[in-house]
Structure formats: structure tokens, C-alpha cells
Amino acid sequence: MVFNSLEFLLFFPLVVAGYYLIPFRFRWMLLLAASYYFYMCWKLEYVFLILFSTLVDYVAGIMIEKNRGRRPVMTLWLIFSLVLNLGLLFTFKYFNFFNENLRILFNAVNIVWHVPSLNLLLPVGISFYTFQTLSYTIEVYRGNYRAEKHPGYFALYVSYFPQLVAGPIERPGNLLPQLRQQHSWTYDNVTDGLKLMAWGFFKKLVIADRIAVYVDPVFADPSGYYGLNMLIPAMLLHIRVYCDFSAYSDIAIGAARIMGVQLSVNFDRPMFATSFRSFWRKWHITLTRFVMDYIFKPLISRVNHWGTAGRFFAIVMSFSIIGLWHGAAWGMVLFGFFNGLLVASESVKWPWQRWMDRFLHPRIVNFLNGVFVFVMICTTVVCFGAGSLPKLSLIYHNIFSAPLTPLTMQMFNGDLYSMMVLLLSIALVAIVEFAQKDQPLISGWINRLPWYGRWLFYLMIITLMFNFGLYSNKAYIYFQF
Amino acid sequence: MRHRELILKMCAGLILVLLINFGIRRTFDPSWYFGNETLGHKMQLYLPVQDSFNTLFVGSSTIFYNLDPLYFDSLMPREWNIRSFNLGGGGSLPPETYRFVKELITRNPGKVKNIILELRDVGIFSENHRNTLRKRYWLTPAWYTFMLRAQWHSELPADLRIRTSLFTTESFLERSLNLGYFNDLYALDPMDDKVSGDRLQDIVRARRNGMLPVSAEREHERGALFYQDTSRLLLIANACKSELSLENPPRPNPIHMKALSGLIEECRKHGIHLVFLLHPKMEKVQVSETLALTRALPENHLINLSDPDSFPELYLAENSLNYNHFNRKGTRVLTEQAAKGFYKVHTAYLNTAVFTNR
Known part of the structure; x- marks a missing residue:
């Protein structure tokens, strides 16, 4: 179900x-x-x-x-x-x-x-x-x-059914005592839960499933997509995975909240991360914590005496396991491996970073770092979409062999309607997540709006979800893991 | 106290959403038959030339493929000047077809004098049609209520009625909440794939009367499969025979019957003779429910071909494409029998009309 x-x-x-x-x-x-x-x-x-x-x-x-x-x-x-x-x-x-x-x-x-x-x-x-x-x-x-x-x-x-098939991966210390606790129906729990569920459904039905219609065929047969025409589907795949998976987490957290249980936050606006470390602290938080606590920490305690090399090894190893957890394919292992390399590379301060810190305003530095992190993560998410090594190498070859290929948006096949819907709905998610600031869950942000703002937001989300959503019961992408 | 507040707020929100959806539907209102691709194509062909036709065939694929307007017209008396157009479409079933007839005669009456409408029960909702636009585009609250009431009074097996009620409710919710409305308008949603396609416009245009005859290739391909085992045809015939021989036949579904009478009356007001055509090949489960309707319908509004004793040739495997459809030979036989039936009921109707006018 x-x-x-x-x-x-x-x-x-x-x-x-x-x-x-x-x-x-x-x-x-x-x-x-x-x-x-x-x-x-x-x-x-x-x-x-x-x-x-x-x-x-x-x-x-x-x-x-x-x-x-x-x-x-x-x-x-x-x-x-x-x-x-x-x-x-x-x-x-x-x-x-x-x-x-x-x-x-x-x-x-x-x-x-x-x-x-x-x-x-x-x-x-x-x-x-x-x-x-x-x-x-x-x-x-x-x-x-x-x-x-x-x-x-x-x-x-x-x-526990809300988080059974796609997380958040809970620790006994958080979930078990709550399951034993007697919860009564409270207005705040129910409304917060419904807000989270509505936001999750919006991201899933309007963005994730719509992107899938266009991106899946590209990754099924990437030949013919070069340069930006391959990088844009890669970026969209990243947004799709995020919207799909964070949607599931939001709905799971919302459903549990309605029954009085507070599940762990699984995504904390990862698209605004300005470093790879912070990205992984914001993306699939419960898995990252699991791997950090049960794999990385025991491993680093054993290889710490190797110095930087030991730390590097422990990070790359842990992330490769995260990759393998996602699926039994070399593409997945490489996804983890590349991310491990990116995270480990942050131990070093590169010359251009020193230059930026010296000559640019911190906000501009943050913005540029954010764009860099986003683009780099997109290129690793390609491994996720490709699955097999031959396909992965073809995709990378297509991206980097002809980087100046004119952008034609060929995957949309001239469907201006879908392009507009995607552009506007992704922009809406980005604006809302930017406005959330220190609130990892949307319910916290909504509660701070004046009553008319809240109502306007509900009506907008629900109307957009109903009128522009794709209702083909597509399963969530993380179910396969 | 706050429970009441929550419920009130949710109700207010729902009403606002429904109002916004209604506004959206009114603003971006497509043609009234938008939702059934076959009918859409056929209406595009029909509307510019509607004044050239005075008789319409409406129904499912059994009408679309197996009722030939050209042959039908040739069998009618010359003085009646019958010129018929086939508006049948795959999977077009009641009550969608009832609504279609109603809208057609009020919005685009043209010079229509006769409508031959396929008679069916309203209790079967195919899984293939679930979540499709064609099952919801016409489903206004009035038709939804009709469907639920018809299921309640139906004699069909309970599981079928419950299933139909649930699926209809699902379709009604999809329509009321405008689920994927803009995707339907911009034809993105892949949900309707199963019932679309065919490039009908190109195919049907060649004949100019809405008829899509069964092709030799299709006959060969489908027939080969069918001829491996034709025993179900005998079962269908036997089911009809035993139902017709009942001493105490079941009463017709009163809700469905009322809708049929209303339709006859509405057509009469527009000067149209509405004739229901009962196709010979029904699923076994439908026989009792549908034959009950024929017993209550006025004689001059019914062509009943569902009698294996009177029309044995319609139950022959050699005339069939499969259990429900006819091959090219069977199409001629069916059209011929329909024409004979129409001649009989229309003559009676004209006499009654003359008598009434006097």
C-alpha cells in the first residue's frame, strides 16, 4: 500500500x-x-x-x-x-x-x-x-x-507502519518509549501532522512523479543527450529523489504525529547545504547517523593512528557502505564512494576557497559554495540513476565530452506545460524551504504565519496538488531499498 | 472544544477548495464530451456535417464496429430518407451514453430524428477503466446519485454492486477534487492510455459516417484466438434462453427504468424517436438485469436482439469476432436485424405519433 x-x-x-x-x-x-x-x-x-x-x-x-x-x-x-x-x-x-x-x-x-x-x-x-x-x-x-x-x-x-518501508530509521530510545506512552488526541498534533502530510503529497504528486515522466526515459537510454542536456536531467533526478524521499518522510512523520508519535527528522533542507558535510547532515539524516554511530566511529577508532589517511579511509569506507545500502549495483557503490571523496576532500582547504574567503562577501561565498555542492551532488546522483557501470560511463562521457552542446531541453519534447509546472513548483518548494530557516519541518514554519497566510498557503498547496498532481499511484523511489 | 474547531476548519477548507475547483472548471471549460477520446474524434467529424444526418447510433464498441450506417440506410424505406451516423465508441457505456444523448440533443440537436442507443445494465465497472478520465468527466452529483441508487436497486451480485459503487465513488471524488485536471487538459497523464489511441480521426474520416469496420487483419488475429474455444458463446445463448423462459421474471431496476423513461420523454420533446437496442451478446451476469429492463420498456422503443431462438445466426461462431463482437459477416447480419427491428418499431412509433397528433 x-x-x-x-x-x-x-x-x-x-x-x-x-x-x-x-x-x-x-x-x-x-x-x-x-x-x-x-x-x-x-x-x-x-x-x-x-x-x-x-x-x-x-x-x-x-x-x-x-x-x-x-x-x-x-x-x-x-x-x-x-x-x-x-x-x-x-x-x-x-x-x-x-x-x-x-x-x-x-x-x-x-x-x-x-x-x-x-x-x-x-x-x-x-x-x-x-x-x-x-x-x-x-x-x-x-x-x-x-x-x-x-x-x-x-x-x-x-x-510501525508510517515508517516501515522507507524510514526514518528510528532508534529504540526515540520510538519505543513513545509507542508505550498513552497519547491523546490533541489539536496541535493533528494539525501539524496534516500539514506535513499535505506538503509531502504536494512534493510527491506535483514534482517527483512529474519529473519521473521525463527523467526516467533519459536514464533508461542516455545516448543522444550531451552536455547540459544530460546535466539537466541529472539535476532533475536529484530534485526528484529529494522530493520523492523527503515527501515520504514528511508523510510518515505527519501520520505518526497525528497518532501522537514524534519520528526523527530525516531531511533538513539539504538543497541549501553549503558543504558536503552539511549536505549529509541534512540528507537522509537517520541513515547517516546510523552509519556514523555504528560504522564510522568504530572504524575511525581503529584506524585513527594512520592520521589523515585513516580518517580519509574511514570516511570513504562509510560512505561506500551508504552507497551499497542503497542498492546492489556498482553505480550505487560509486555514488557512496564519490560522496565519501567529496566529504573527505573538505578536510583540506583548497587554494580557490582561500581566495574566495579573502576577496568575496561571506554571503556570496556561501551562495557559490551552495551551487557547487548542488552541482557536484547532482553528478554523483547520476550513479544512482544509471545503476550499471557501462551506462554510468556513457552518461559521464555524454556530460563531459561535449559540454558546449546547445541546451535544447529535448527530454521535454516541447511540452511547455510540464516545464512551467515543474519550474514554478520547484521554485515554490525552494522559496518555502528558504523561508523555513531554522525549522526543519514545514509545520513549524506554517505555525509562525498569520492566519490569512496559513489559509492562503493551504489553499494554494491543496489546489495545486489536486489540479496539477499525477495520480498514477507511482511507488516511492526509496521502496526499492 | 478544539475538535469542533478542527472539524469546522476542515469543512470550511474543503468547501473553499471545491469552490476554487469549480471556478477552475468553469474557466478552463473544455468541450462537453472532452474525456472520451473516441467520442471527441467522432464529434469533430460529426458536428460540421450534422445537418446531413438524421439518425444516430450511440453505444459501445459493439455499436462502433458492428452497426454499419451505410448498410442500415440502404435497408430503410426510401421515403423515410434515413441517413445515419455511428457515434459508438469503445467502452462507452450507460450512464455515460445517457448523458451523451441528453447533452447532444440539447446542445447540438441538428436534424436528428432517431437515436438508436445500446441498452446495457449499469452495474459493471471494469478495472481497466478505473482512474480514467472517461469514467469521471461526466460524473456530476446527479449522475453519481443515480449510479449509487441504481446499484442499491440492482439484482446483480452484491460484490459487483459494491465494487461498482466504490469505483464510482472514487471517480466522483477524482472529478470533484479536480484530480490531475490540468494534466487531462494537456494530455500528460498516462492513466488513460488503456482506452485511448487508435488514431481514430484518420481511420473514421475515410468512411465519413463514424463507422470503423473490423479489418481483415484484425478478424484474422482475433478470430484465430476465439475459434480455439467457442463454448462461451453457447453459455451466453443458454443464459439468455433460460432467462427468457422464466415464469416469474425479475422486476426491472426501478431507478434505471426511470432514467430510461426520462430519456425517452426528453427525446420525444425534441421530436426524436429514441430506440434502445439490446445487443445479442451479453455477459452471463448481465442477462437477468438487462432482460428485465426490456420487459418494461415500451415496445416501439426497443429492438431486442437478445433471443437465441429468434436470432440464431447472431450466436453462430462463424459470425463472431469474439464473445462480444461480430466479424464482417456478422456485422452485416446484426445491421440487417437491427434495421428490421427499427423498421418495425419506427413504423409503430410513426402510427402512434400520427394517432396522438390527431
């Missing part, structure tokens, strides 16, 4: 109504049943994977708690959880990728590789809930969180 479907429009109000009408002690049952139903709408069998993950981490959490102080036993249980969860993820998501690459490698040295590929469909959101359950076990292991004894609440933590 996708958020932008009639089914969800029926499902969600029913769940919310039931949630507030039934006694508190039954609420977890309702939410758990709703969450499993939500997930089973994709493929019934895959609910068993969630159940398996839940069982493994529930047992592991309790055993780690029971053996607190006996480090080898605790470590064994942590390894048990890591192996089973990552094993599941590996089997469904990465097995064929590694198998295929090993086959190529062995064939190159004339060794026959016999292992057949698996014919498995990637379960929706497996990377998200696997990381969420892992985060629980690790936090319990580290002693930051006590093991959850109630299997129902724990199962709900793993499968």
Missing part, C-alpha cells in the same frame, strides 16, 4: 479513529495488526521476514540484557543478531550482485563458478527495518537502552 493511493486514504483514517477510540491497552494490538496489514498489501509472504527479524532481535535483546557483564556471551548474542539480520539482507538483496561479480572474476582467471543466482523478489523496505532492528540490538549491547520485554511493543517498533 503506497501513501498516495485510495487504499491508504481509507486505511489511515480508520486506523486513527480506531487508535483514539479503543482503550489504551489495546492500542498496540491495533497498530501492530494495521502495520502487518499495511506491509502484507505488497506481498503476503514477506511479513514472515519481518516476523523472523523481530523474533531474532527480541531474543537477542533479552539474552544480552540477561548476560550483562559477561561480555563474550553478550558479544555472541550480538553476532547472532548481526549474522541473521545481515544474512537475510544479504540473501535477498546482495547475493546475486556478489555472485555475479565473483563469476566474472573467476571467469577472468579461467575458473568455472557454479553457484546459481537466486530468483527472489526484493522485499519492500528490507534495508530500513533491518537497520532499525540492528540499531536496537546494538543499543542494548552498548547499554544505552534496556531490552524490551513486551513482544508486542517490540514487534510494533520493528514494523
